[in-house]
Amino acid sequence: MNVISCVLCILLLITYLLLPSSSQANYPKVCLAISLIMLNGAGFFTLFPAVRDVTLCNDHISAANYTNWRCMWQAFFVVVGAHGAALWVSVRVYTLFALVVMGKSGGGWKIFVLENLFAWGIALTFGLITLASRQTRFVYGRWCGPNLSLAPIVLYYPIIIYSVPYVIAEVWLLTKIFMVTTPTAGDQTNVVRSSNVARRWNTRPAALLGRQVEALNPMKSDN
Secondary structure, eight states: OHHHHHHHHHHHHHHHHHSOHHHHTOHHHHHHHHHHHHHHHGGGGGSSHHHHHHHHBSSSSSBOOTTOHHHHHHHHHHHHHHHHHHHHHHHHHHHHHHHHTSOOOOOSHHHHHHHHHHHHHHHHHHHHHHHHHTOEEEOSSSOEEEOTTTHIIIIIHHHHHHHHHHHHHHHHHHHHHHHHHSOOHHHHHHHHHHHHHHHHHHHSOHHHHHHHHHHHOHHHHHO
C-alpha cells in the first residue's frame, strides 16, 4: 500500500509541476508532495521478500539495527517525511491565516527562505538526530524506524506539539471565512425582498411593464 501511495504522490507531484505557472507559485503543495513521497517511498526498502529480508534482518536470529544502512535510511525517510508533511501543511495554514485574518500577504524571497528553513530545517534536523543516535531498529512490523525509546522524542511528541498551533489557526481561519461569507439577518431579509420584487416584476404583462417604465422616466414624462 505504501508503494502505491508513493506512486500516486509522484503522479500528484508531476501534475503540480505541469500545471500553468500560476499554480506552480504555490510551492508548499509541491513540498508537501515531496514529503509524502519520502514517507511512503520508504516502503521500497521492503517491497519484495528478498529486499525485505536484507533490510529488516541482520541474520536469521537478530532484527536489523543501526548497523544496517538500509534500516537507517528507511528510518530517516520515515522521520523526515512525517515531519515535512505536517510542517508544510502548517505553512499553508499560516499563509492563509496571515492573508485572511491579519490582512498580510506574504511573498518575496525572504518569506520563501524562512518557510523552507522552518519546514525542511526542522524535518532534516530530526532526521539527522535519528541517524546520529544509532537507535534505529526493526520496530514497525514491516518498517525500520527509531526504536521505542527514541520515537517519542524525534517523531510523536514534536509533531503533536507543533500541530496544535496550526490546528488552532485553521479553526480560527475557517470561523473567519464562515463569518464573512454568511449573510446577516438584515442581508437575508433584503435578499428575500429583492427576490420577491423580481418575481412579481417578471410576472407582470409587458404592457404594464412599459407603462411603469414610462412613469419612472422623468424625461419622457416632461416631453
